[in-house]
Amino acid sequence: MPKFDYLVIGSGVAGLTYALKVAKRFPDKTLAMVTKSHETESNTKYAQGGMAVVLDKVSDSYQQHIQDTLVAGDGLCDEEVVRFVVNEAPDRLKELIDWGTKFDKGKQGKYDLGKEGGHSAHRIVHHKDITGFEIQRALLEQVHECPNVSVFAHHFAVDLITEHHLDVELVDKSRTCFGAYVLDEKTKKIETYKAKITMLASGGIGHVYQNTTNPQIATGDGIAMAYRAQAHVKHMEFVQFHPTALYESERKGQNFLISEAVRGFGALLRDKKGEPFMQKYDDREELASRDIVSRAIDFEMKKSGDEYVYLDCRHLDLVAFEKHFPNILNKCKSIGIDLSKDMIPVVPAAHYVCGGVEVNIHGQSRVKNLFVCGETSCTGLHGANRLASNSLLEALVYAHRSYLKSVEIFDQIDDNPPEPPAWSEKGTMHPKELILITHNRKEVQAIMSNYVGIIRSTERLNRASKRLKLIIEETEVLYKKTKISPQLSELRNLITVANLIIQQSLNRDENKGGFYRTD
Numbered sequence: 050m051p052k053f054d055y056l057v058i059g060s061g062v063a064g065l066t067y068a069l070k071v072a073k074r075f076p077d078k079t080l081a082m083v084t085k086s087h088e089t090e091s092n093t094k095y096a097q098g099g100m101a102v103v104l105d106k107v108s109d110s111y112q113q114h115i116q117d118t119l120v121a122g123d124g125l126c127d128e129e130v131v132r133f134v135v136n137e138a139p140d141r142l143k144e145l146i147d148w149g150t151k152f153d154k155g156k157q158g159k160y161d162l163g164k165e166g167g168h169s170a171h172r173i174v175h176h177k178d179i180t181g182f183e184i185q186r187a188l189l190e191q192v193h194e195c196p197n198v199s200v201f202a203h204h205f206a207v208d209l210i211t212e213h214h215l216d217v218e219l220v221d222k223s224r225t226c227f228g229a230y231v232l233d234e235k236t237k238k239i240e241t242y243k244a245k246i247t248m249l250a251s252g253g254i255g256h257v258y259q260n261t262t263n264p265q266i267a268t269g270d271g272i273a274m275a276y277r278a279q280a281h282v283k284h285m286e287f288v289q290f291h292p293t294a295l296y297e298s299e300r301k302g303q304n305f306l307i308s309e310a311v312r313g314f315g316a317l318l319r320d321k322k323g324e325p326f327m328q329k330y331d332d333r334e335e336l337a338s339r340d341i342v343s344r345a346i347d348f349e350m351k352k353s354g355d356e357y358v359y360l361d362c363r364h365l366d367l368v369a370f371e372k373h374f375p376n377i378l379n380k381c382k383s384i385g386i387d388l389s390k391d392m393i394p395v396v397p398a399a400h401y402v403c404g405g406v407e408v409n410i411h412g413q414s415r416v417k418n419l420f421v422c423g424e425t426s427c428t429g430l431h432g433a434n435r436l437a438s439n440s441l442l443e444a445l446v447y448a449h450r451s452y453l454k455s456v457e458i459f460d461q462i463d464d465n466p467p468e469p470p471a472w473s474e475k476g477t478m479h480p481k482e483l484i485l486i487t488h489n490r491k492e493v494q495a496i497m498s499n500y501v502g503i504i505r506s507t508e509r510l511n512r513a514s515k516r517l518k519l520i521i522e523e524t525e526v527l528y529k530k531t532k533i534s535p536q537l538s539e540l541r542n543l544i545t546v547a548n549l550i551i552q553q554s555l556n557r558d559e560n561k562g563g564f565y566r567t568d
Contacts, residue, residue: 099441
């Protein structure tokens with residue numbers, strides 16, 4: 050039974066930052082990081098745009114960034130959270146730079162600040178169009194230099210361990226996290242990872258939909274595990290669809306992202322006839338917030354019957370474009386798109402969930418000793434709609450605050466908690482056919498894409514709820530009699546997340562930000 054002082058689930062910017070800070074502060078404490086794929090595979094890796102931080106105090110200010118965030122969140126942001134996240138941004142940026150992260154600079158040596166939809170000023174620091182990849186590279190290098198950190202790749206967290214696994218009574222009706230049950234994908238054994246403090250930073254939920262910008266790992270595992278452990282999950286109805294994912298007719302699942310910064314750079318949206326249309330929906334046109342742009346594209350596609358619209362870059366300085374967006378340019382070239390002559394076919398795709406596990410200002414969930422950070426959490430920063438490039442910033446700020454609180458409470462935690470039992474698979478067997486799992490997964494994704502997409506209705510949501518209920522019942526029967534596999538656990542987690550999105554969509558009676566119901 051592996052025993053650690055700290056357990057981190059996930060290897061994106063949130064988990065890495067937290068692990069690095071804890072490991073450096075407590076070189077005598079042990080820390081385990083489990084990640085279900087390779088250590089470099091996370092939503093962070095695919096974050097193109099950058100990180101919002103106020104550096105130019107002449108044409109920008111903290112108050113402007115705060116106001117832009119509040120406007121994007123459409124009245125549902127926690128203003129206290131917005132203020133401290135924005136104000137702490139420069140300190141968190143300095144740490145990244147000190148750890149070796151490289152951000153692009155202009156000719157005079159100042160940081161090249163980008164501008165994205167919803168921002169009133171240039172304030173996005175970036176590394177070309179692979180900012181997340183660069184941040185993760187630097188953080189991983191730092192983590193690997195910490196001898197007290199053990200990274201377990203291809204280890205799948207199945208469930209958080211709380212009192213419901215132990216023969217003990219609850220105190221104050223609130224649960225405590227004692228670690229997690231983790232499946233070693235090589236040995237196929239589920240091991241008990243005990244820890245005094247657990248950080249849940251396992252990313253988003255994109256693959257609950259058919260088309261998403263997220264990597265294959267984004268199946269809502271952390272949110273589902275926390276929900277089963279009786280953490281409070283909120284605002285799941287606010288799923289942000291990125292307006293401009295590359296449309297490829299033969300590609301399903303993860304869609305290549307065309308960064309919002311491309312529109313900030315001057316690219317224009319056009320319909321299949323080549324006509325602009327954003328002026329009909331918002332005075333900011335292409336630089337409107339993501340919810341508005343996504344709904345506009347969705348409406349244009351429904352009106353015309355087309356499967357995509359175009360993003361026009363033909364009028365831009367392509368030499369400067371290549372310097373800023375080399376990854377996007379190379380991707381377009383690889384599928385035969387010449388940006389000097391051709392427009393890019395784009396379609397909205399599931400991108401980011403603004404809700405998640407509710408946490409306080411220190412990253413603590415309702416479950417004792419369970420911290421939650423990054424996209425898995427709901428901090429109050431985003432409200433009903435995330436402002437572009439605030440997510441990397443949020444992860445860094447909350448990883449720091451969670452670290453500080455972890456230091457404060459560590460010695461108050463019992464060193465000898467009850468021993469959790471070993472995971473039992475008595476009476477289960479290996480599935481004869483994986484088709485049952487893959488079929489149900491595809492069915493969940495189809496239900497969500499068809500009925501719970503950018504624009505929803507009560508009728509469609511009720512239909513989705515009814516159809517999902519049968520899949521829930523089938524999967525629970527399968528779960529009880531089948532040996533655990535990553536595929537089965539992911540399916541169960543996707544179903545939990547889908548149900549949360551549907552039920553919380555039905556409960557919301559007002560259109561806000563990324564949530565839009567016709568009735």
